Amino acid sequence: MEFSFAFALEILPKLLRGAVVTIEATLVGFLLAILVGAGLTALRRGTPRLVSGVTRWVMEFLRSTPLLVKAYFLYFALPDFGLTMAPFVAGVVALGLHHGAFASEIMRAGLDSVPRSQREAAIALNLPEGAWRTRILIPQAARPVLPGFGNLFISMLKDTPVLYSISLAEMMFVANEIGSLQFRYNEAYIVVALIYLVFSLLGAVGVRLLERRMTLPGSRP
Amino acid sequence: MSATATDAPAVRFAAACKSFGDTRVLDRFDLDIPRGEKTVIIGPSGSGKSTLLRILMTLEGIESGRVEICGETLTDRFDGVERAPRGRGRLRKIRGHVGMVFQQFNLFPHMSALENVACGPRLSLRRSRVEAEAEAEALLRRVGLGDKLGSYPLQLSGGQQQRVAIARAMALRPEVMLFDEVTSALDPELIGEVLAVMRELASETSLTMLVVTHQMGVARALADRVCFLENGRLVEQGPPEQVLDAPENPRTREFLHALNLA
Numbered sequence: 001m002e003f004s005f006a007f008a009l010e011i012l013p014k015l016l017r018g019a020v021v022t023i024e025a026t027l028v029g030f031l032l033a034i035l036v037g038a039g040l041t042a043l044r045r046g047t048p049r050l051v052s053g054v055t056r057w058v059m060e061f062l063r064s065t066p067l068l069v070k071a072y073f074l075y076f077a078l079p080d081f082g083l084t085m086a087p088f089v090a091g092v093v094a095l096g097l098h099h100g101a102f103a104s105e106i107m108r109a110g111l112d113s114v115p116r117s118q119r120e121a122a123i124a125l126n127l128p129e130g131a132w133r134t135r136i137l138i139p140q141a142a143r144p145v146l147p148g149f150g151n152l153f154i155s156m157l158k159d160t161p162v163l164y165s166i167s168l169a170e171m172m173f174v175a176n177e178i179g180s181l182q183f184r185y186n187e188a189y190i191v192v193a194l195i196y197l198v199f200s201l202l203g204a205v206g207v208r209l210l211e212r213r214m215t216l217p218g219s220r221p
Numbered sequence: 222m223s224a225t226a227t228d229a230p231a232v233r234f235a236a237a238c239k240s241f242g243d244t245r246v247l248d249r250f251d252l253d254i255p256r257g258e259k260t261v262i263i264g265p266s267g268s269g270k271s272t273l274l275r276i277l278m279t280l281e282g283i284e285s286g287r288v289e290i291c292g293e294t295l296t297d298r299f300d301g302v303e304r305a306p307r308g309r310g311r312l313r314k315i316r317g318h319v320g321m322v323f324q325q326f327n328l329f330p331h332m333s334a335l336e337n338v339a340c341g342p343r344l345s346l347r348r349s350r351v352e353a354e355a356e357a358e359a360l361l362r363r364v365g366l367g368d369k370l371g372s373y374p375l376q377l378s379g380g381q382q383q384r385v386a387i388a389r390a391m392a393l394r395p396e397v398m399l400f401d402e403v404t405s406a407l408d409p410e411l412i413g414e415v416l417a418v419m420r421e422l423a424s425e426t427s428l429t430m431l432v433v434t435h436q437m438g439v440a441r442a443l444a445d446r447v448c449f450l451e452n453g454r455l456v457e458q459g460p461p462e463q464v465l466d467a468p469e470n471p472r473t474r475e476f477l478h479a480l481n482l483a
Binding site: 125143217 | 278316317319325330340344390393
């Protein structure tokens with residue numbers, strides 16, 4: 001089996017069109033994951049024991065079930081209950097729920113990293129609860145959370161091929177199509193792998209830059 | 222109501238009790254501090270000095286007894302941090318009377334010196350940014366940091382950070398200022414600049430100051446009255462020259478003696 005650069009170049013535009021869907025699914029899924037994560041975190045820190053207890057179980061469930069099962073359930077089983085979703089919608093919801101639980105873990109670690117003395121300073125300044133949260137707690141929790149979110153983003157990117165199985169026309173879908181039509185899988189898969197690699201590296205660089213921008217003035221790297 | 226509120230002492234502890242686990246930190250503790258008085262509290266570590274201040278800032282509750290600030294009562298179980306929102310309006314009203322400076326400064330590291338000082342007026346009193354920052358700038362000049370407005374806490378020395386913290390607390394114009402070991406985390410050569418700022422504040426006759434320290438120089442420089450605390454009880458109190466130079470109680474003498482040897 002040989003690798004044909006000419007063929008690889010020929011299929012590249014098609015694969016890149018699939019890559020756009022991959023990126024879209026990753027971005028929307030990531031935003032959903034952040035929202036789900038924020039919701040779970042808020043509920044888990046809520047005062048009623050019952051609420052935080054139930055939330056913990058929900059998180060455990062979301063974390064311990066495979067992404068593929070979630071995607072299948074949303075896409076193939078929910079229509080039985082009268083809820084039909086396009087592959088893209090079902091896919092990003094699955095991604096958001098699956099990674100939302102992880103996002104919540106990361107957020108919790110970030111919030112816990114803000115020392116209690118900051119809370120006391122806010123009380124001594126008589127800050128309202130809302131101002132404490134939005135101006136003091138969350139801005140300080142955001143810094144340590146960044147690398148975790150970067151990793152989450154990259155692992156979501158790499159999870160998107162799962163959505164091929166619910167017929168979302170993302171990059172892997174396109175590669176398989178090319179393969180089955182032309183009986184050449186070799187180039188398609190290698191190019192897909194390389195595109196993923198490039199995206200992951202770009203993501204990592206982006207996170208690095210963001211981290212540098214958010215470094216506290218005066219702190220040593 | 223206004224008559225009693227202005228006649229009331231700035232701070233009153235009446236038979237206040239507080240424990241951490243099995244340890245009694247305040248044992249039927251009584252203390253009245255008149256408005257405008259500068260009170261310095263000394264005593265061995267674990268004697269309940271810092272807890273006194275933390276109770277007044279509503280960071281800790283008491284188990285029994287009564288605590289008042291400017292005529293308002295913080296009775297019952299009353300822990301500022303975990304308490305249900307029901308009392309929040311009242312909590313914020315009480316906190317409005319009091320400002321506190323901490324041993325470890327507790328500045329907000331993501332805000333510049335100016336933002337640290339302006340954030341109280343902006344966020345708790347809802348002042349405009351321009352107004353709050355103008356006032357913050359004036360306060361920072363007053364504590365000698367007019368050239369550090371844009372600096373972040375991690376770019377400042379301990380003494381500078383503590384002066385920012387004092388300005389930050391003063392920005393809310395509290396009636397009672399609490400200083401919890403504010404010079405203890407500083408290198409000796411930086412104590413002077415913070416003490417100078419505190420002396421300058423002490424010249425404000427209407428401001429009530431409550432200072433916890435184990436540095437006798439600080440006590441001498443500021444105190445109208447010195448209180449010696451041990452095991453949650455007030456052992457001895459009086460003007461500094463009496464308590465620090467001619468203590469009557471043997472426990473006070475022992476404590477001061479041990480400090481001098483150290």
